[in-house]
Amino acid sequence: MPAITLHAAEEEHSPHSLIPFLHSQPQTLLTRLYQRPSACLSIFRLLAPLQQQIIMNLLWLEAAISSTTMSAWVVRDARKKVTSSTSYDTALSALFKLHILSTANLTKLVLNSTFKTSLRQALTGGGATGSFGVPAEPDDKHPPMSVEALDGYALERWETILHYMVSSGTGQGSIQPSKDVLFLLKQSGLMASGTNQITSEGFQFLLQSPHAQLWQLLLEYLRMAEARSMDLVEVLSFLFMLSTMELGREYSTAEGANAGTTSQAQMQTQKAMLADLRDYGLVWTRKSNVKRFHPTRLATTLTSTSPPLPSSAGPGAGPKEGFIVLETNYRVYAYTDNPLQTAVLNLFVSLKYRFPNLVVGSITRESVKKALASGISAEQIISYLIAHAHPQMRKNNPLLPVTVQDQIRLWELERNRLKSSEGYLYTDFSSEADYQLVLNYAKQMDLVIWESSAKRCFFASTEGHPRIKAFIERRTAEAGSADGYP
Amino acid sequence: MDVEETKASHLSVVLDLSPAHWELSARDQPHNTHPLSLASFLSQLLAFLNAHIACRDENTLAVFGAFPKKSVMLYSSTEPPTNWVSSDTTGNAYPPFNAVDSTVVQRISAELERLESPEGEEVPPSALVGALTKALCYVNRISLPPNPNSKAQANGFHPGVLPDPRILILSVSPDLSTSYIPIMNSIFSAQKLKATIDVCQVYGHNSVFLQQAAHLTGGSYILLERRDALLQYLMMSFLPPPSIRKTLSVPTQDQVDFRAACFCHKKIVDIGFVCSVCLSIYCTPLPVCTTCRTKFPMKTLTRLKAAQPLLLGVAGGVMTNGGNKGTTTNGGR
Numbered sequence: 001m002p003a004i005t006l007h008a009a010e011e012e013h014s015p016h017s018l019i020p021f022l023h024s025q026p027q028t029l030l031t032r033l034y035q036r037p038s039a040c041l042s043i044f045r046l047l048a049p050l051q052q053q054i055i056m057n058l059l060w061l062e063a064a065i066s067s068t069t070m071s072a073w074v075v076r077d078a079r080k081k082v083t084s085s086t087s088y089d090t091a092l093s094a095l096f097k098l099h100i101l102s103t104a105n106l107t108k109l110v111l112n113s114t115f116k117t118s119l120r121q122a123l124t125g126g127g128a129t130g131s132f133g134v135p136a137e138p139d140d141k142h143p144p145m146s147v148e149a150l151d152g153y154a155l156e157r158w159e160t161i162l163h164y165m166v167s168s169g170t171g172q173g174s175i176q177p178s179k180d181v182l183f184l185l186k187q188s189g190l191m192a193s194g195t196n197q198i199t200s201e202g203f204q205f206l207l208q209s210p211h212a213q214l215w216q217l218l219l220e221y222l223r224m225a226e227a228r229s230m231d232l233v234e235v236l237s238f239l240f241m242l243s244t245m246e247l248g249r250e251y252s253t254a255e256g257a258n259a260g261t262t263s264q265a266q267m268q269t270q271k272a273m274l275a276d277l278r279d280y281g282l283v284w285t286r287k288s289n290v291k292r293f294h295p296t297r298l299a300t301t302l303t304s305t306s307p308p309l310p311s312s313a314g315p316g317a318g319p320k321e322g323f324i325v326l327e328t329n330y331r332v333y334a335y336t337d338n339p340l341q342t343a344v345l346n347l348f349v350s351l352k353y354r355f356p357n358l359v360v361g362s363i364t365r366e367s368v369k370k371a372l373a374s375g376i377s378a379e380q381i382i383s384y385l386i387a388h389a390h391p392q393m394r395k396n397n398p399l400l401p402v403t404v405q406d407q408i409r410l411w412e413l414e415r416n417r418l419k420s421s422e423g424y425l426y427t428d429f430s431s432e433a434d435y436q437l438v439l440n441y442a443k444q445m446d447l448v449i450w451e452s453s454a455k456r457c458f459f460a461s462t463e464g465h466p467r468i469k470a471f472i473e474r475r476t477a478e479a480g481s482a483d484g485y486p
Numbered sequence: 487m488d489v490e491e492t493k494a495s496h497l498s499v500v501l502d503l504s505p506a507h508w509e510l511s512a513r514d515q516p517h518n519t520h521p522l523s524l525a526s527f528l529s530q531l532l533a534f535l536n537a538h539i540a541c542r543d544e545n546t547l548a549v550f551g552a553f554p555k556k557s558v559m560l561y562s563s564t565e566p567p568t569n570w571v572s573s574d575t576t577g578n579a580y581p582p583f584n585a586v587d588s589t590v591v592q593r594i595s596a597e598l599e600r601l602e603s604p605e606g607e608e609v610p611p612s613a614l615v616g617a618l619t620k621a622l623c624y625v626n627r628i629s630l631p632p633n634p635n636s637k638a639q640a641n642g643f644h645p646g647v648l649p650d651p652r653i654l655i656l657s658v659s660p661d662l663s664t665s666y667i668p669i670m671n672s673i674f675s676a677q678k679l680k681a682t683i684d685v686c687q688v689y690g691h692n693s694v695f696l697q698q699a700a701h702l703t704g705g706s707y708i709l710l711e712r713r714d715a716l717l718q719y720l721m722m723s724f725l726p727p728p729s730i731r732k733t734l735s736v737p738t739q740d741q742v743d744f745r746a747a748c749f750c751h752k753k754i755v756d757i758g759f760v761c762s763v764c765l766s767i768y769c770t771p772l773p774v775c776t777t778c779r780t781k782f783p784m785k786t787l788t789r790l791k792a793a794q795p796l797l798l799g800v801a802g803g804v805m806t807n808g809g810n811k812g813t814t815t816n817g818g819r
Contacts, residue, residue, distance in 0.1 A: 041540060041580060052541050053726045053734055060718050073722075075735045087733055123536045124529075125579035125587070132580050246581045304543030 157281025200375020243302035494544035557616035666747035
């Protein structure tokens with residue numbers, strides 16, 4: 001059985017967090033978005049591999065292809081018949097929802113013509129949309145920023161945000177990010193709006209990968225953009241353009257590039273976005289000169305899974321990824337001097353010693369309970385430890401000591417000893433026979449939550465109440481005498 | 487866990503760039519119903535390469551070219567050309583695509599120009615095996631977990647994320663019987679590396695050896711009939727990584743020509759004689775195996791010799807002048 005569940009998990013990996021947002025958008029908006037080759041390419045990247053392959057199969061066909069011809073390519077292995085055909089069907093329906101596949105005629109498969117033209121253009125180059133960003137003319141006075149400097153800038157910005165969130169709970173003061181960032185954090189429910197305190201969603205947010213964090217904030221930004229009456233197509237296509245840009249190059253804004261062809265509204269949107277994204281560390285601009293900007297690594301890795309942030313330790317200091325060593329005696333050694341990482345660890349580890357490049361602590365019942373109380377789940381703690389495990393730990397199999405993993409889960413279960421469920425209590429049965437009769441009926445329906453034959457009463461779920469009531473009433477009517485009432 | 491579920495994949499493309507055969511392929515002849523020139527082949531190939539990179543940012547790509555007597559690495563995404571500067575200032579193309587396209591085209595035209603000068607009367611065959619071997623070495627290198635001290639990690643190359651290696655051979659030249667042994671050796675190393683070899687014979691007849699290469703490594707083999715639809719073939723059959731092929735099938739061969747070439751005369755034989763110790767193949771029974779020096783008993787030899795005229799009828803006169811003396815030098819591979 002485990003093998004089968006594993007296989008299923010592999011097949012149906014959850015789609016990117018942006019995809020559901022795009023699903024909810026109207027077709028006209030998506031079609032406008034698909035006019036940009038860069039947007040098509042970025043969306044294509046976010047899709048599941050099977051969906052990508054279906055698009056590629058259809059991309060170079062001029063005529064529509066009947067869906068039966070296409071499904072003839074699906075492997076119909078006797079053993080995997082169900083899984084392969086269903087995953088193919090879900091892939092198709094996902095593409096229909098994104099309006100990448102035309103919905104006009106369900107027996108024929110054909111790509112949305114706008115999408116087809118744009119993706120073809122993206123793959124073969126050409127066209128004159130300039131959607132991949134117009135590089136700025138070299139400027140002699142200001143040489144372009146180096147990649148290291150950009151990384152440093154992005155890291156500083158991003159960690160300011162995260163560090164502010166962590167320290168808000170502990171009451172220590174830290175540098176405040178800009179007002180817009182604060183507003184965004186409150187809007188997304190990561191910070192409580194009244195008290196400026198981190199919420200339990202905020203704690204969960206902290207333990208996610210930087211990539212997931214980034215998209216969560218950007219999604220909130222997109223929702224806000226609607227409210228701010230910014231053109232969503234412009235916002236999205238600017239983000240997608242950023243994601244296809246080259247790190248370490250300077251680009252000119254719509255205003256600087258070709259002021260003649262871009263509309264006033266477009267320029268306004270871009271200007272506002274540049275200011276916002278500057279706060280998040282996605283782009284870097286020289287203050288005096290906003291006609292040109294540098295995308296940072298945060299922006300250029302939006303549609304990939306490569307790490308969006310460089311190592312937080314200085315260059316050459318220690319391994320690039322992973323700094324936590326966890327021992328079977330619950331001791332945690334974290335090779336870091338980054339205040340943010342220390343603060344995040346402090347959420348579920350009781351820290352003991354701090355050295356210039358090493359923090360030592362241990363996972364205790366109290367520290368984990370504290371984390372659980374603030375809304376962090378055991379799975380999140382474990383996945384954080386796995387994601388940041390020291391390369392030395394990677395030699396172990398399993399990666400984390402099983403005892404510690406199990407104990408963290410058990411501590412979580414301790415909190416869940418009481419389970420509440422709504423229902424009705426049936427008491428005062430006049431005879432044992434009546435009690436058994438009703439109880440058996442309820443048991444057959446799988447409605448009983450608790451029973452006590454000594455007290456001659458039982459507790460059944462809310463959904464079942466009408467049926468049980470009807471059953472009792474029917475019985476009383478048949479017997480002609482009052483038997484038992486709930 | 488997202489990384490595990492959708493792994494990056496690696497694709498090495500081996501291009502057979504024999505000018506003579508491309509010239510034949512471009513000619514509009516009665517037996518050649520769909521002429522395909524090198525230029526239009528390349529433009530379709532580049533779209534395919536771009537599609538591979540488009541699928542995931544982490545997908546890696548390497549392109550090898552097999553020229554007459556020479557094989558060259560044309561492009562590799564792990565070591566991007568350092569001197570390449572984007573000349574595009576209009577923002578109409580995705581920079582990585584631009585880099586691949588211009589590098590591959592530039593390198594190919596430079597190599598072909600260099601070929602032109604020593605134009606001999608007979609064009610040597612293209613070094614397909616050399617290019618294939620280079621591709622295998624490259625796959626081997628990137629499959630190894632990178633050294634923590636090396637710079638590989640700086641390029642966003644995770645240890646433990648093994649790209650799904652695939653090799654695509656686009657061949658135009660016919661089989662060279664002398665390359666049987668090196669191709670078989672390449673197949674074995676590909677199997678060991680768990681690399682899939684896909685083969686597309688763009689021009690000419692079925693290639694016996696490449697057919698076996700695709701079959702033995704679980705790849706797909708296509709003899710291109712409609713050359714005007716090359717891009718569609720490439721996209722449907724060679725783009726999906728192995729994980730997708732479980733759901734969307736790719737064309738496989740229903741008949742594979744398993745014939746081998748003998749070690750002594752490098753001829754493709756229908757019936758051969760196999761050394762029971764080292765499995766070397768000969769077209770005629772030998773008293774001593776030239777590879778491992780095993781002596782065979784006289785009794786077996788006479789029996790095989792006796793059976794030979796019978797077999798000759800089937801084999802079509804393969805063993806005409808198979809003298810034992812002449813074989814010792816060639817068989818030592």
